Amino acid sequence: MDREQSIRAYVQAAGALPQRLRQEALMLPREDQCRAEEFRLRAGRPMSVVLPEGEQVLGRAPVHFRELEQLVEIASRASLHAVLDQVRRGYLTMAGGHRVGLCGTVSLREGEIHSLSRYSSADVRIARQVKGAADPVRDALCPGGRLTSTLILAPPGMGKTTLLRDLIRQVSDGVGCRPLRVSLADERGEVAALYGGVPQLEVGGRTDVVEGCPKAQGLMLLLRAMNPQVLAADEITAPEDVAALRTAAGCGVTLLATAHGESRADLERRSLYRPLLEEHIVQRLVRIRGTGGQRIYTVEELGA
Numbered sequence: 001m002d003r004e005q006s007i008r009a010y011v012q013a014a015g016a017l018p019q020r021l022r023q024e025a026l027m028l029p030r031e032d033q034c035r036a037e038e039f040r041l042r043a044g045r046p047m048s049v050v051l052p053e054g055e056q057v058l059g060r061a062p063v064h065f066r067e068l069e070q071l072v073e074i075a076s077r078a079s080l081h082a083v084l085d086q087v088r089r090g091y092l093t094m095a096g097g098h099r100v101g102l103c104g105t106v107s108l109r110e111g112e113i114h115s116l117s118r119y120s121s122a123d124v125r126i127a128r129q130v131k132g133a134a135d136p137v138r139d140a141l142c143p144g145g146r147l148t149s150t151l152i153l154a155p156p157g158m159g160k161t162t163l164l165r166d167l168i169r170q171v172s173d174g175v176g177c178r179p180l181r182v183s184l185a186d187e188r189g190e191v192a193a194l195y196g197g198v199p200q201l202e203v204g205g206r207t208d209v210v211e212g213c214p215k216a217q218g219l220m221l222l223l224r225a226m227n228p229q230v231l232a233a234d235e236i237t238a239p240e241d242v243a244a245l246r247t248a249a250g251c252g253v254t255l256l257a258t259a260h261g262e263s264r265a266d267l268e269r270r271s272l273y274r275p276l277l278e279e280h281i282v283q284r285l286v287r288i289r290g291t292g293g294q295r296i297y298t299v300e301e302l303g304a
Contacts, residue, residue: 006034006128013039013098013126018070021047024059032056039124041068068104068119075100085212086189088116097127097193097200127193129201133159133166140299141167141284142177147230149255151276153267154288159295160258161234163288165191165201167256168232172204180254182207183228185218191234216240223248232256242275249281263287264300277302 010033014025017039024047025039038050039058043065048055075094076083086092092100101123107115141150150167154160168191169175172182184207186192192199192209199209208226210218215233219241222228231248233241236259245255259273264285267273276282285300 003034009096009098009126009128010034010036012096013094013124016071016075016094016098016100016124017041017047018067018074020061021059021063021067021071025049028058036126038126040121041071041124042121043068043119065119068102068122071100071122071124072102072119084115088113089188089212090116091188093189093193093195093200095195095200097129097195099125099127099190099193101125127201130159130162130166131169131202133162134170136297137163137286137299138167138170138176141286142171145176145178147171147177147180147254147256148283149249149281150257150284150286151236151267151282152256152258152286152288153261153263154258155262156260158288158290160288161190163286163297164232164234164256164258165203168207168230169202169204171230171256172206179206180229181227182230182232182256183222183226184209185213185215185222185231185233186211187213187215187218187234191232214240216244219244219248223251223253228253230254230256234258235260236273239272242272245281246275246279249279255282257282262289264302 007030014022017025035051036049040048041063044062046057046059047063048057075092083092090102102116102119103121104116104119106113141148152160152163168182171177171180184191186209189211192203193201194209194211210221219231219233231253236257261267267277283302285302287298289296
């Protein structure tokens with residue numbers, strides 16, 4: 001995404017803010033607008049913007065809890081009833097793929113979250129498509145032009161989801177490899193960002209997306225219903241996620257997934273991920289690390 005597109009994404013995301021906060025956001029210099037990643041709104045404190053080097057306060061007046069309510073109303077286009085399912089899970093997807101994360105008072109019913117209200121803070125993530133993010137690793141993951149099952153590994157905030165999204169797009173569209181049908185279990189809507197049923201971020205023309213349900217259930221639904229050649233999911237975190245991947249691998253489906261971690265040794269120490277290596281469920285490991293403000297990609301062949 002070029003500079004002007006980045007600034008347009010910033011302005012579009014700022015459009016969800018109440019008027020006073022929107023004006024503060026638009027006062028940020030354009031050279032920072034194109035680098036901004038998030039707006040942070042906390043009741044009783046001034047709004048801040050997240051830049052690569054950290055948070056920077058915008059304005060002086062503290063955010064009022066009513067402004068948090070206005071944010072949700074604007075982001076939902078005054079149709080809160082239509083997005084209550086998302087809101088009770090703590091987020092809301094906007095047109096353009098921007099995402100509002102929410103904190104507040106939770107109401108439980110039979111041990112499950114029933115509603116989220118009396119908002120205390122919000123995080124507006126600015127969505128930016130990074131086409132070409134997968135270019136440095138694509139050839140190593142597609143020997144002979146065919147994708148191999150891959151796990152993307154990195155600490156939080158290092159671009160796992162960005163890399164996964166672009167890899168899905170390239171595989172789906174046949175960029176530098178054989179085009180394949182991809183099914184994506186997008187539990188929190190962070191990869192494709194469906195809005196009105198349409199992905200707001202490009203995930204390829206042969207990609208089908210299920211959103212809003214636990215990954216394990218979504219993966220099994222897609223496996224049964226969509227005849228995928230590739231199954232993809234972001235952030236494998238639970239035993240049932242790993243079990244779903246094992247089932248899919250046994251059906252001959254290629255896998256794409258991400259996990260938090262720093263090295264293969266890190267995975268081997270954690271019982272949750274050990275089956276992915278020991279049973280050769282994934283054949284490639286992509287590690288992302290940061291140095292000097294740059295992201296370094298390393299591809300490791302795991303063997304068969």
